[in-house]
Amino acid sequence: MAEATLHPQLVVRSATLDFIRNAPGAFYLLALMGVVLAIWTPGFFTVANLTNVALQVAVLSIVALGMTLVILTEGIDLSLGPVLGLCGVAATLMVVAGYPLISAVAVAIGIGVASGLLNGSLIAVAGMPPFIVTLGTFGIAQSIATVLTGGDSVVQLPAYYRWFNDGVFLAIPVPIWATATAFAVTWLLLYRTKFGRYVFAIGGNRQALKLAGTRVNLFHIGVYVYAGALTAIASFIMTARMNAAHPTIGVGLEFDAIAAVILGGTSFEKGHGGIAGTIVGALAVGVLRNGLNLLGVGTEWQVAIVGVVIISAVGLDSIRGLNA
Amino acid sequence: MSAHAELLPAPSTRRIDHGVFVVLSRLIAIIVLVVVLAVLSPQFLTWGNATNVLRQASLQFLMAAGLTIVVLTGGIDLAIGAILGLAACLSASLISHGHLAWGIVAALAAGLAAGSANGLLVTVGRIPSFIATYGMLWIAHGLGYVFMKGEVIYGLPAGFRFIGAGFVWGVPVPVLIALALFLILHVMLHGTVLGRAIYAIGGNPNAARLSGMPVRSRLVFVYALSGLLSGFAALVVIARVNAADSSIGEDLLLPAIATVCLGGTSLFGGVGGIAGTAIGALILALVINGMNLLGVQTFWQSGVMGAIILISVLADQVGGSRLMRKRS
Numbered sequence: 001m002a003e004a005t006l007h008p009q010l011v012v013r014s015a016t017l018d019f020i021r022n023a024p025g026a027f028y029l030l031a032l033m034g035v036v037l038a039i040w041t042p043g044f045f046t047v048a049n050l051t052n053v054a055l056q057v058a059v060l061s062i063v064a065l066g067m068t069l070v071i072l073t074e075g076i077d078l079s080l081g082p083v084l085g086l087c088g089v090a091a092t093l094m095v096v097a098g099y100p101l102i103s104a105v106a107v108a109i110g111i112g113v114a115s116g117l118l119n120g121s122l123i124a125v126a127g128m129p130p131f132i133v134t135l136g137t138f139g140i141a142q143s144i145a146t147v148l149t150g151g152d153s154v155v156q157l158p159a160y161y162r163w164f165n166d167g168v169f170l171a172i173p174v175p176i177w178a179t180a181t182a183f184a185v186t187w188l189l190l191y192r193t194k195f196g197r198y199v200f201a202i203g204g205n206r207q208a209l210k211l212a213g214t215r216v217n218l219f220h221i222g223v224y225v226y227a228g229a230l231t232a233i234a235s236f237i238m239t240a241r242m243n244a245a246h247p248t249i250g251v252g253l254e255f256d257a258i259a260a261v262i263l264g265g266t267s268f269e270k271g272h273g274g275i276a277g278t279i280v281g282a283l284a285v286g287v288l289r290n291g292l293n294l295l296g297v298g299t300e301w302q303v304a305i306v307g308v309v310i311i312s313a314v315g316l317d318s319i320r321g322l323n324a
Numbered sequence: 325m326s327a328h329a330e331l332l333p334a335p336s337t338r339r340i341d342h343g344v345f346v347v348l349s350r351l352i353a354i355i356v357l358v359v360v361l362a363v364l365s366p367q368f369l370t371w372g373n374a375t376n377v378l379r380q381a382s383l384q385f386l387m388a389a390g391l392t393i394v395v396l397t398g399g400i401d402l403a404i405g406a407i408l409g410l411a412a413c414l415s416a417s418l419i420s421h422g423h424l425a426w427g428i429v430a431a432l433a434a435g436l437a438a439g440s441a442n443g444l445l446v447t448v449g450r451i452p453s454f455i456a457t458y459g460m461l462w463i464a465h466g467l468g469y470v471f472m473k474g475e476v477i478y479g480l481p482a483g484f485r486f487i488g489a490g491f492v493w494g495v496p497v498p499v500l501i502a503l504a505l506f507l508i509l510h511v512m513l514h515g516t517v518l519g520r521a522i523y524a525i526g527g528n529p530n531a532a533r534l535s536g537m538p539v540r541s542r543l544v545f546v547y548a549l550s551g552l553l554s555g556f557a558a559l560v561v562i563a564r565v566n567a568a569d570s571s572i573g574e575d576l577l578l579p580a581i582a583t584v585c586l587g588g589t590s591l592f593g594g595v596g597g598i599a600g601t602a603i604g605a606l607i608l609a610l611v612i613n614g615m616n617l618l619g620v621q622t623f624w625q626s627g628v629m630g631a632i633i634l635i636s637v638l639a640d641q642v643g644g645s646r647l648m649r650k651r652s
Contacts, residue, residue, distance in 0.1 A: 076454065076455075078458075122634065122638065126638055126641055126642065127641060128591075128634075128637050128638065128641060129591050129592070131400065131402075131454040132400075132581070132585070132591055132633060132637060133634065133637075135402075135578070135581060135630070135633065136630040136631070136633040136634035136637075137630060137634075138578075138630060139578045139626040139627055139628075139629045139630025139631075139633070140626075140627045140630040140631060140634075141630075142626050142627070142630075143623060143624050143625070143626045143627025143628070143630070144627060146623040147621065147623045147624065147627075150623075151623060252462070255458070255462060258455070258458070262455075268452055268455065298470070299469075300466050300469030300470045301466060301470055302466070303462050303463075303465055303466035303469065304462065304463045304465075304466025304467055304470070305466070306462060307459045307460065307461070307462035307463035307466060308459070308463060310455070310458075310459045310462075311445060311449070311451065311455075311456060311459035311460070311463075314449075314451045314452075314455050314456075314459075315445065315449040315450075315451055
């Protein structure tokens with residue numbers, strides 16, 4: 001380090017080396033899992049299993065895209081898992097009761113937007129810490145979802161409902177379309193609009209934005225609203241996939257989403273990162289879970305292993321930040 | 325001297341005003357709860373129910389005491405419920421097989437180990453506390469599931485159950501345990517150098533570091549203490565309910581955080597204390613007791629906890645600062 005600063009000519013610049021040094025943890029995890037799975041399980045690199053992984057990852061990717069924006073503003077949204085459960089329960093209850101699908105979609109998105117509004121205003125306007133606010137909404141969303149179903153599952157969904165997961169449009173499954181659309185919209189928002197520049201700036205220096213006389217609060221609330229709306233959309237794929245809804249379907253999803261975002265190279269400090277990494281991160285988490293399933297590792301161990309992965313990823317990230 | 329008075333910083337007025345607001349609002353909350361419950365439920369003002377409320381409050385206090393000290397340093401420990409669950413599973417299994425001493429050691433050791441790991445991740449690993457302890461939450465839950473394999477343990481020896489379900493001169497044992505812990509922690513926070521360091525770190529970590537305080541080791545100590553106290557609370561909880569399964573800690577995080585928030589300890593660190601948490605535990609116990617007496621579905625419990633967290637933090641933020649503006 002000191003050597004390089006004193007003698008800049010000693011530093012060999014190489015694009016490959018730079019990539020190896022700076023690539024988000026997700027690339028390494030994916031590569032490692034690829035090698036391990038190729039050796040141990042013949043079932044992994046089959047079209048059927050890879051399609052399965054892609055479908056599994058769709059819900060996680062969509063939620064993680066919203067989570068990326070939240071984390072870029074130095075925030076966190078722990079409520080996304082239970083909010084997904086609440087949206088799923090509300091929409092399926094309406095559909096089963098015979099209401100038209102469009103009204104169920106409107107209600108689900110309304111719930112996502114409302115929870116985002118609550119989170120965002122308490123964080124941006126009242127200045128409360130994000131993890132405490134979203135933990136509060138976590139409890140509220142979970143309670144309402146459980147009360148709505150009386151603790152039971154919503155079953156016997158109409159046949160057309162499965163289209164959200166099983167449908168195919170132009171030879172590509174609907175969940176993949178949904179992920180691609182969510183990615184495109186988020187990309188445009190983040191890199192081509194004023195909103196996007198504010199997202200990075202809020203994480204970088206919120207105070208400066210405020211002093212510059214901009215309407216920071218509005219954009220800050222918008223980030224949580226957007227994350228809530230994406231989660232509402234993801235809930236349809238999730239419930240269609242399970243062909244049922246239960247208040248707890250979203251439990252732990254926020255955790256996988258945070259893991260995907262961090263593995264994808266988005267940092268908790270100063271608005272570093274982006275959404276391309278998040279998709280790779282979601283794939284890495286999906287492949288990790290799928291691979292652990294194929295290797296015969298039980299769900300209970302998976303929970304602990306993903307916990308270790310998330311901590312290691314953030315730890316490596318902060319250690320690398322020190323050296324840079 | 326008086327000419328320079330206006331140059332002195334005036335953080336103390338804010339703290340006093342914050343304190344006045346917190347104490348007044350909690351007093352009003354307790355009075356309102358007691359009056360409303362006494363009117364709505366004839367069973368509320370009975371000796372048996374008062375004992376119930378106090379025991380419930382003591383358990384809440386045990387679960388939130390360690391968290392309070394972490395929050396005082398400006399951090400958070402989201403793993404307390406999961407650590408409690410893991411410790412409960414390990415010790416219940418050992419105790420039900422007749423190894424009483426090993427069961428107690430296992431609960432305390434598991435709590436201490438997980439808490440120390442949290443402390444090292446936060447200090448040496450430089451991971452934000454809510455992420456490090458959130459990861460630890462899932463690790464501890466996972467290990468709890470792995471260990472229990474879906475089984476439920478019940479039927480613990482009567483001698484052990486004394487610490488959770490026994491009475492001394494008509495007072496439930498958990499109440500006495502909570503009182504003892506309260507005294508120890510209160511003296512630690514307000515009568516020792518360690519306690520001053522905890523407040524200093526929460527108030528301004530950089531200033532604490534620059535004035536030569538061993539910030540890292542103090543932080544590791546605080547997270548380790550929080551884990552240890554979770555392990556200890558696990559013993560009292562399994563002695564009280566006489567059973568343990570892998571999900572025992574799942575629903576304990578929200579009430580513990582609600583207790584600390586109700587106690588008026590600032591989530592930004594440096595303001596508050598263990599006395600507030602004792603009051604918070606009492607209010608929460610009254611709320612839970614009221615919901616039980618009025619026959620409110622348990623489904624609502626986590627929602628009520630979430631609402632309590634949001635309202636009490638918001639009230640302190642808004643109410644405390646408005647008082648500050650009025651005076652200055």
